[in-house]
Amino acid sequence: MAALDGTNKPFKGILLIVFATMLFASHDALSKYLTGFYPVLLVIWVRYVAHTLLMFGLFVPNTGLRVLRTRNLKLQVLRACSLLGTSLFFITSLQYIPLAEATSVNFLAPLMVTALSVPLLGERVSRGQWVAVLVGFCGVLIIVHPGGELFTPAILLPLCSATCFCAYQILTRKLSGLDSPTTSNFYAGIISSIIMSALVPFFWQTPTWYHALMMVALGGFGMTAHLLMTQAFRYAAPALLAPFGYCQIVFAGLLGFILFNHVPEPATLLGISVICLSGLAAAWLQKRVKVSG
Template sequence: MPDTLTRVPLPVEPAPAEPPQRPAPRRDNSLRGIGLMLLGSVFLSAADVASKYLTATTPAIQVVWLRYAAFALIMLAVAAPGGFKQLKPRRAGMQILRGVAVTVSSILFVSSLRYLPIADATATSFVSPLFVTALSIPILGEKIGWRRWTATAVGLIGVLIVVRPGGSDFQAASILPVLSAVTWAFALIVTRMMSATENPVTTLAWSAVVGWIVLSALQPLTWQPLSTEALLVGLFIGVSSTVGHWFVIQAFRHADASLLAPFSYVQLLWASAFGFILFSVLPDAVTWFGSAIIIASGLYTAHRERIRARRVIGR
């Protein structure tokens, strides 16, 4: 799933006596931003498809643990040249909370892949921006207008169409991507609350390490010996997801979220293509219809967010 932390990484943390350093000016380049977003979607889809492949023989918690082990090693290696002092957060409690939320979201999503077609799980997970809208009221104290509430309701109708509760094709596992989207939305709100003061590298590193610690504690519940193939696939998942997240973060350095939002949904096309190549499964017409509704509501929500942001800053 996309991990859009902030548009620009912050420099190394200044001395405590100084005020928080503001983000550097963004280097606007729409085409580069779109290209990075598309690249990110390829890597994220590849990681999801590899996760589905591995869940056929390996418990989901173990699959996510392998992913986070690679994620943590990569982030610590990235941070090492600048010194690990830059990983000291200003809001450690919030970083831990975000790390736990992202980890739970990953466990729920990967657990669903054992039972659901990859495209169905991906489409359902796209409802997270709508949950961000709903959670913004109690957590951030935002006021949500009737237009965004309507978009949220329409998006949830799209989820019901994809999940098909009560129908012959309904699977209880279809609820897992929805719960994953809720916890992911919560993580995004926590990210928003920290974005003005925290370095994105710090946030990514803390998410990786916190996730790995939580998952390590859970390993005795599902542990089984890992084959060489499982280790290699797990390494691929960790590298692909980390690279994908990094491309997405870099995309936001070059273009507005409202411009990039439509291209993030290309991940559904990649998931469908990879799912067909590896598992010979394509989404049916009902899934595509529900997905279209979810995507349309998400794009409209992004449009309303852009209008609201312009009003706030008086543009």
């Protein structure tokens, strides 16, 4: 499959996707730090408001309000709510679960997309892909094994996050032929900002200027990472870039160790490896299905 604009520069695409995953992991690490001082809803509200204002500053001067034209407002609202649900569940989970473990469970989303792509997207899924999905869920069971440090109800939070992220990815696919990625990113920020603005007064806590700058940086990290991912797919095919998305788990593990002094136990490392390998296998098998089709 060719790059989106016909330009085949795989190395540049790989560099962009790896840098994007580093920013996503940094966003999550910073969120984990800030929610140790402030309510989750406040942190997420500043993140999306900053995201939206930065998008306006970057794109509206050149394109005007044309960037807000959408062919399916209902899907854009559902997509934004799915992304907001991902943020709420995932960042809340970081208060109870280490960064690498929560990130790895959240990476069940691509496997869930594989499972749901048949009824919702009408795509073909091979027997091997179904096996990869089942193996991925076995990886979660290894991480959450009885007697382990993560055998608590809190593990349901990243599982809910993965479910929301699955819905977000499916809706992104449905909108890809209707609206530009920039338009979709605008709506994700605007709608999330509106919803959180209605809720945040009930959880308000005035941050210090230093922490306020960190919250604004969250918006910058998130927006930049999404834009880098969009650019990466202009230079290389999704099937080539998919494996490098799992670099986010590696970066999450490194940041968890550096910032929070957390080292996963051996069973957890095994479970993370199983999830990563099953996700890579599903991506590779999906490429084979498309080629044979």
